Amino acid sequence: MLDDSFHVFDTTLRDGAQREGVNLTVADKLAIARLLDEFGVGFIEGGWPGANPKDTEFFRRARTELPLRNARLTAFGSTRRAGTRAADDPQVAALRESGAPVVTLVAKSDARHVERALRTTLAENLAMVADTVAYLREHGQRIFVDCEHFFDGYRYDPEYALSVVRAAAEAGADVVVLCDTNGGMLPADVTAVVAAVRERTGARLGIHAQDDTGCAVANTLAAVDAGVTHVQCTANGYGERVGNANLFSVVGALELKYDRRVLPEGGLREMTRVSQAVAEIVNIAPATHQPYVGVSAFAHKAGLHASAIKVDPDLYQHTDPALVGNDMRMLVSDMAGRASIELKAKELGIDLSGDRALLGRVVDRVKALELRGYSFEAADASLELLLREELGRPVRYFEAESWRVIAERRAAARPEASAPVAGGRLVSAVEGSAVGSAAGGGVRRAGSESPRGSADVSPFLGAPAAALSEATVKLHVKGERVIATAEGNGPVNALDRALRTAMEGVYTALASLELTDYKVRILEGTSGTDAVTRILLTFSDGRGEWTTVGVGENVIDASWTALEQAVTYGLLRQGYPSRV
């Protein structure tokens, strides 16, 4: 067990679960608790037993399924109801029966809340606090008291707020936690209030800060400066409304800035992994710009930054990313300089150091392409193909002579649709920009059947319909001209299938490549449909992912550019020697 002189108290499973959009199962809660325990927090607040069946079940299963190495499990609940005895309050009984060694009791400490929300007297509220603490202590549980709305209450009626702290401490609470429940405090005020409460009560104090002014982490650290020895936080800052103090930011600051050991050996290096794993379980995409653990936390874009980082990464980083299990990354864009390209190439395993002319050419090409709408910062694979081209080692497995896509949408099985239409009028065909050139003779032909189009049964704007696309590609692969046709549920899917069909006998590993993400962004244009389109395609081969970028006025053409690169890069990853 950790040193008890300073507590890192995690409330992801209680306050974190109060975030809009979060709905954890018991299994999710157990999995998160295991991660937090491994990470090394001192206390894990598991929920409110008795408030809902799920939290009651969590504490029941935790007895056998949650052997904790570092943390102590904590049950949350409120002080007894007004006008009852703690021993008769079913909610207090649920806390006792939870089996948790520690209980956090939420208590009113703002006189207005006592009178208007609880609708009881100030004296009865003090008795509710003291009775409940004493009762649970007698039953062998360790007690922390969360003084709800403490800071607002202290401003309104400091003597009453202080009397709640004293009532809790005198009844046997180990820690009295001052809560900024509405999250409206600023750091300097927190420091001043905490210092005054310490001086006037002598109680061991903690802090629980909501993030409504964006100051939860700063307020938590301000309270530490004033002497609290217990900090309540949540993983990734999840919590009611805009959230709580982010556990990872607080722990990062305590360990790396305050030089205070609050985690067991090795815990800090797990921080990025734990943050991402919790986000995965909670089913919220990890916040990319989160301090310490975000994927962008050590991503450098500006050329000037890169040029100094080349000399020493510390010149542009507040700490070593490896200490928190994160990585430094270079982003290449139109803000890049030669140093950015050199460092990025190194990251990709290509040594360009010293070749100023080549680096300069790459910078110029990147800037020119970005002006046209390309974006390389999210498309490392495209950048690597470009670098290899500039090095005089272009990667090619095929050459596209042409491609053509037909997109068709059919009204779903109307009885009259199958009958010949009499008296229809033929109107002129309109020129399209995505049609390939005519076929030659004497070639291999490959075909792929895609049995179904996407059956769009949405009733939106009309009757159900089926959409289907058919693509034909004409390629040169290893000296042979190949024509392949395939169907797909959309034009890009059909092109992807046709491309694979054309090469499947030649590059068998193609089967392991999978399109996992397709992003479209409309760049500036005069109207919605004639604007320039940027496509980002992400592929996976089961071992890793890579992203490529394509730009064009025609969305299918832009997609093709990205697709050609993605497949090329995928084949390079499979180890095929480059040749046409």
Ligand SMILES: CC(=O)SCCNC(=O)CCNC(=O)[C@H](O)C(C)(C)COP(=O)(O)OP(=O)(O)OC[C@H]1O[C@@H](n2cnc3c(N)ncnc32)[C@H](O)[C@@H]1OP(=O)(O)O
């Ligand atoms: C600041 C925080 O985030 S604290 C954590 C808050 N978390 C939650 O509320 C989530 C879980 N809550 C619940 O499931 C339900 O609200 C329950 C089970 C706790 C209570 O449900 P209900 O009995 O239906 O009461 P309801 O939610 O309407 O109101 C809360 C009651 O608790 C009382 N109460 C509130 N705080 C306290 C307190 N510190 N001590 C004693 N009683 C309290 C209120 O006065 C109100 O009493 P009333 O029923 O006599 O009006």
Ligand SMILES: CC(=O)C(=O)O
């Ligand atoms: C206890 C708690 O969650 C709060 O006061 O915000």
